[in-house]
Amino acid sequence: MILYDLRRGASPSYMDCIMLPPFLISDFSKETLSNLVRVRFGNEFPDIIKKRQVDYIFRYLEALSAKSILLEMDYIDRDYLEDYSRYYVGCFQRYGERCARLHFFSGDLSHEKIKKALSCSGEELSELKVEMKDGYLGFMVVKPIPKAFIGKTCLKIYNSIREDHDKKILSKIYEVNLFGIELQVETIAFQEQDKIVSACATTAIWSLLHAQESWGNVVPSSSEITLSAINHIENSVNSFPNSGLTNKQIFRALDIYGLRNHKVKLDDEFNPEVFESLVKSYVDSEMPILLGGDIYTRSKMNGIDYGDWLKVGSHAVTILGYHQDQDLQIYVHDDQFGPFAKARMSSEKIKGVARQAILLRHKHNKDWSESEQLILPTAMIIPTQPKIRIPFDIIRNTCEIISDNINVMFESGLLSEKSVFNIRLMSLKEFRAKVIGGVGYENKYSVLTRNLARYIWVADFFEGQSDEVLFTIAFDATDIPNGKSILEVVVANEDFFECIKSEVFSKDQISMDYSSKEISKHFYFAFVRFVWKSLDSRSLYLDNMYGELRAPNKIKATEVQNDEIIETPKKEFHGCSGERLDYLYEEKPSLENPLIWAVSGNGSLLIGQELNGRGHPSLTGFDSARIAGELFFEDGFWYINSKSGRYSKQYSNAEAEVLLNNARKRFREVFPDDEVKCKCYGDA
Amino acid sequence: MKNYSDLTEKARRASVKDKIEKELESRLEQYDKRFSSDSKKYAFDEELYSRTYNY
Numbered sequence: 001m002i003l004y005d006l007r008r009g010a011s012p013s014y015m016d017c018i019m020l021p022p023f024l025i026s027d028f029s030k031e032t033l034s035n036l037v038r039v040r041f042g043n044e045f046p047d048i049i050k051k052r053q054v055d056y057i058f059r060y061l062e063a064l065s066a067k068s069i070l071l072e073m074d075y076i077d078r079d080y081l082e083d084y085s086r087y088y089v090g091c092f093q094r095y096g097e098r099c100a101r102l103h104f105f106s107g108d109l110s111h112e113k114i115k116k117a118l119s120c121s122g123e124e125l126s127e128l129k130v131e132m133k134d135g136y137l138g139f140m141v142v143k144p145i146p147k148a149f150i151g152k153t154c155l156k157i158y159n160s161i162r163e164d165h166d167k168k169i170l171s172k173i174y175e176v177n178l179f180g181i182e183l184q185v186e187t188i189a190f191q192e193q194d195k196i197v198s199a200c201a202t203t204a205i206w207s208l209l210h211a212q213e214s215w216g217n218v219v220p221s222s223s224e225i226t227l228s229a230i231n232h233i234e235n236s237v238n239s240f241p242n243s244g245l246t247n248k249q250i251f252r253a254l255d256i257y258g259l260r261n262h263k264v265k266l267d268d269e270f271n272p273e274v275f276e277s278l279v280k281s282y283v284d285s286e287m288p289i290l291l292g293g294d295i296y297t298r299s300k301m302n303g304i305d306y307g308d309w310l311k312v313g314s315h316a317v318t319i320l321g322y323h324q325d326q327d328l329q330i331y332v333h334d335d336q337f338g339p340f341a342k343a344r345m346s347s348e349k350i351k352g353v354a355r356q357a358i359l360l361r362h363k364h365n366k367d368w369s370e371s372e373q374l375i376l377p378t379a380m381i382i383p384t385q386p387k388i389r390i391p392f393d394i395i396r397n398t399c400e401i402i403s404d405n406i407n408v409m410f411e412s413g414l415l416s417e418k419s420v421f422n423i424r425l426m427s428l429k430e431f432r433a434k435v436i437g438g439v440g441y442e443n444k445y446s447v448l449t450r451n452l453a454r455y456i457w458v459a460d461f462f463e464g465q466s467d468e469v470l471f472t473i474a475f476d477a478t479d480i481p482n483g484k485s486i487l488e489v490v491v492a493n494e495d496f497f498e499c500i501k502s503e504v505f506s507k508d509q510i511s512m513d514y515s516s517k518e519i520s521k522h523f524y525f526a527f528v529r530f531v532w533k534s535l536d537s538r539s540l541y542l543d544n545m546y547g548e549l550r551a552p553n554k555i556k557a558t559e560v561q562n563d564e565i566i567e568t569p570k571k572e573f574h575g576c577s578g579e580r581l582d583y584l585y586e587e588k589p590s591l592e593n594p595l596i597w598a599v600s601g602n603g604s605l606l607i608g609q610e611l612n613g614r615g616h617p618s619l620t621g622f623d624s625a626r627i628a629g630e631l632f633f634e635d636g637f638w639y640i641n642s643k644s645g646r647y648s649k650q651y652s653n654a655e656a657e658v659l660l661n662n663a664r665k666r667f668r669e670v671f672p673d674d675e676v677k678c679k680c681y682g683d684a
Numbered sequence: 685m686k687n688y689s690d691l692t693e694k695a696r697r698a699s700v701k702d703k704i705e706k707e708l709e710s711r712l713e714q715y716d717k718r719f720s721s722d723s724k725k726y727a728f729d730e731e732l733y734s735r736t737y738n739y
Contacts, residue, residue, distance in 0.1 A: 409691075
């Protein structure tokens, strides 16, 4: 009897008495895996080996070519310790607070090798570290409770998933310390429900929080999640055992952890294409999804399968990835199976449930085969940062209209494939990284230097299955649904974009915008307005005509007096002056003693005199300007040049020539009766 | 990079702009109807809020 208590994770002083070794090692097999659990906590061997999750984890590891298992005999698991203190500590039966941990390796390990290496500090230890690190496949915490003993389980993701572009899976790095040896595993943690402090919904939230990258804090334990969910909800009973959570309780838990949510009801009329686009977009955005639904199992009559299904309950799983095959397949953490279990949307309605459903699959001989269970999805819940206010559907609607319009060109035979788009949510940092690393973006500079919202829905548009992005729309994810929302349009193929701008999204369409009286379900008109506004904007026009704004690149001591800016007398012209340079400056300036001029930020023309060594910065009042130079009279004509060390120096001769000629036109607008000519560098 | 240099010209010859503008208004009405109905269809209702996951 005492031995039984000790095995159930009893206190260390008892454990010391029986001198359990710090670790045990076995070759990898289903029997040895089950036996190590039995040895540590005394569970019944058949209860372990027949367990569906054990079978799944064994097959998962088998596919990873696991060769050895190390049982870390005494391990304190923070999650279980909290659950223990909230419930198990009060049980008459002694369940103990200590866990064990199984570590899996793809290489051979032996007691002797580890003992020897850990006893010295030389080459043998270094070799062991490398060997263990390279061959590490992950771990499984074994809790000292009967039947539902699978605690936090972190197993390496298959290489085939990482290497395949059609597969995407969420993951993060978990650091592991085994007897002082630092190991790592990249995955998302899994655990099974213990049916006491957690049911399926709690474990689904737990995995969700592990996968939510922006979740900066320590992920709460199952018991804490359950308590957060059931507190303050009408008709909730604040106690364990917990038999399940409602959707409302799930939202409550997410609220407690400072997360907003996007939610989608999936009923009989739901469109599998919508499901597919939601999964892909959110997973591409590094956001996990909680999928809720009714679970059905095959109904057999006298052992004969008539293809009917029987509802057995409602279930919640966490979607963590997808495989874009002919049909979309998803990877889920399903506490009834294991981590990254594969499931697929049925291509047709399932007999007996009259709906398309998600068919769960299980590992069979290193491959996936159809399971005896399916989920009829009823809800998707996606936790997001509180700042993300614009839901996915408005962005998808907008892209659908844009894409449909482009496809008129496809229908007219001008494009060989239809326009397609994909949507992802990005932080500003990720968006800038995408733009800075992108090839061929026409307006890269202006996009990168603009201040944008912290979270951005990013829609890339392609022709068919081509990898070549034609243009990208950045939507402000923090905006309001009736806001303008378009932050940027990044043009990757100028010819394509110029065509759709003039022929597909013509300016005349803006007059059709009748949506101002109600909250719109799309941003189509905001997009058309942006396309035209951005390219017609005055500042862009001025940039193109007279150069971008530049601060004076140096200030002379003579231009500052008693810490004050000294401005020279000047005239500022915004449009046609109705005057003549000849009359304004009767004493004609010469090349040796010229007037100075500048085009200011708003496009006005400034003309003044350089006095006492006070040049262009004194003319502009130290403000930024676009281009500046000298004005003088020679051989019966007025001339301008771009001689300004402080404002024009950054331009190449060719650029300066173009901008100077535009500045000459500006002089002609202001003084239409004067002939003004350019004198470029190198002109005689 | 795929070359679309003659796309504008081709689109003009095919009167793409006219085709789109002619149909856009009615298409936008259909979009609005569908998007509104979708947003109702995919919105949570009281029954769904109370659904318990207990498997």
